[in-house]
Amino acid sequence: MNTRSKTAGIVAVGSIIALTLAGCSRGAEAGPDPSGDGEVAASPGITDDSITLGVTTPLSGGTAGPGNCTVAGLVAYFGEAGPIEFGDGKTREVTVEAYDDTYDPQKALTNFQQNQANVFAFTSGLGTPTNRAYRDAAIEEEVPQVLVMTGDPLFSDREQSPWQLGFVPIYQNEGAAFGELLAASTEEHKVAILSQNDDYGKGYVEGFKEAIEGAANIEVVEELTYEATDTSVDAQLTELAASGADVFFNAMSITPLTISTIEKARELSWSPSWFLPSNTSSPGAILGPAGANPDDGFYSVSFAKAPQSPAFAEDEDVTTFLAALEEHSGDYTTTPDFPHCMWSYMVGATLEEAFAAMEEPTRESFMEALGGISGFTAPLMLEGTSIDTTQDGQPAVSSVVVQRYNGQGYANADAFE
Template sequence: MSTNRRRMRVASVVAGIGIVAVLAAGCSRGGGTPNSTEDGAAEASPGITDSSITLGITTPLSGPTAGPGTCTVAGITAYFGAKNADGGVEFGDGKTRKVEIEALDDEYDPQKAKANYDQLKSSVFAMTAGLGTPTNRAWREAAIADEVPQALIMTGDPIFSDAEESPWQLGFVPTYLNEGQAFGELLAGSGEDHKVAILSQNDDYGEGYVEGFKSGIEGADNIEVVKELTYEATDTSVDAQLTELAGSGADVFFNAMSITPLVISSLQKTQELGWLPSWFLPSNTSSPSAILEPGGAAAFPGVYTVAFAQSAAAPTFADSEEGAAFLSELKEFGNYPDPPAFPHCVWSYQVGATLEQVFAKMTEPTRADFMEQLRTISGYTAPLMLEGSTVDTTVDGQPAVSTVQVQKYNGKGYAPAESWDE
């Protein structure tokens, strides 16, 4: 493709990742009163002109979470890259703008994420799509103080969807409580007796999943949590915890873990120990090809997760018109040549589509107007969503997507799990 049709730019990406950032400019959300120009029009916020808007992303592009982190840039880059090639995105003020993405690598390190935000905040209109609870939390308060939107980010931490606590924030993916509760309710509804062992990340990520799960089984006499342990996100092994949990007699393992290599090694270690429970895995660490297959997940009676979007790794994905278009755009504009193993590529593509809905409502080139319009999207079916899931940003305390479906691994991909089935 010729350079006059698009310009690709990425900052601080480790060699070999091959992710790109495409012309696209970003919006934000806020609640302040914008300054006015002499003719009475609202003064434009940083990162937006009459012809372009710039969005910033801080996300892990290297290190153990580089797989999903790279996808958070590739998907949104693909979406707006295609839009830019067609002339740009039409805004509610009547102007058509190209969208530029500036992405920085934080290696899933909160301090680096904060430094990236500090570097980007004055030149981008809004921050978006970045992966990680601790990394997004690291600069949440700064974004509030600076009145910079932190919009449709990839964390299930509910604090980002609380308009009072986080007036310049909104999460995109379902909260950890949403996910954990859905699995808990499915398990409790089985009518069978189950003993559950829990291993969770020792932070808001892990705590949210556990809280949601426990709310899902509340009042269920057939479910007993027999052992709970935690691990640190910086740990390189959880063998000791798994050995202890294996002795609990649990037939269900609730594993609230965000680190890809640890999930794989945990699947392998429990088999070595001869402990073969049914598993629950978070949506962001449940990839069939990148995690379950190398971990030997087929050895377990059931591996469950939740989803709201179609899986690009599914054998039939490319056969649909939407799926084929996504893969083509991901390759051409996102510089991502293969079907993604992680769902985050689809999620961030959906973030791009949702942002376009917001842009279409904006009548002023300000972060404040962006935030106001961000809270008005209701009943929007973004591309590649599962039936029954929609984008709704109007419910305080909930992220843009709050509906999930429990799914069970079938050896190749996932199928809906309408009831507990071992």
């Protein structure tokens, strides 16, 4: 298994992390100290001077770009912040251990099974199928699986998933934002839809269709799917282009396929306006390499400041973030080509908020503290968005801003053009 790990801060560690705290996480879970001195026994992965976080995410393969970003921002944040003061009065070094799952659910489950006894919590990892793969095991073993990068609503259902919490907006919210923008247009539009044949794609389409329901000016004229394992969607693009649609809703999560759809549409002389998910709309890694024409209209949604945007060139959050990424994240990436780099930096800030409210070194205390964050504006957040972990059924971030590609970065889109 290809595994890379890096300590956030100064020292790289591996198996030397306090193995005396390992063992079955449930069996070693916190409770009264058997010594009888009244102290609560610490959960696995945390000592008086350190805490270890695990990330299972694609570090290689077709989603390696965003996957590496899910670790890079996290490492950058804690590397820059240094030791963190916790709510129990202890100051701890935060260590991040990253495990490559290549976007393969079985590998993600194996990563959890092999490492859950040595880490305090799993966080930040990319993917709906991969995060779902070890969700049940995390619940059974009572291991936090939080602020993960999937828009699957299941991870924000506190009753069904008491040890989980998503970070990014649920897919339905992103899809609805596109639908609302389009429905507000005064023109008539024909829409072609291509979606990933899983909960990811279905969620986007569900939110979009609900938002355009009853809009007399919007007609869905063609709808096709693809599999996440497909290496080409040329056949689907040819059929969609023939539909005469002037809007293309492309609910796709695979970077190479997203690039190829833009290239294939150009080959077919099809120039619709595009709606792209937040995780596959990077100007530097997708739109630029694909030769996307900003005049066509490429729309995405965001809650993070984009370092590539001239509007944020001198922004203090952005300059601090870029410096931290350059200094601490070389094992993953120092170039924030994907929004996941910014998202994982925000995850770090959100975790620090929870750590500061933890009164005991236990997973239960952590989950209680994490669930009490409201109105927190993490570094890099766009105006009008914030962190709120108190809403059942919603992830830590539930609001987004629709933006349009301008050839360099994105600018807010107040209307569909």
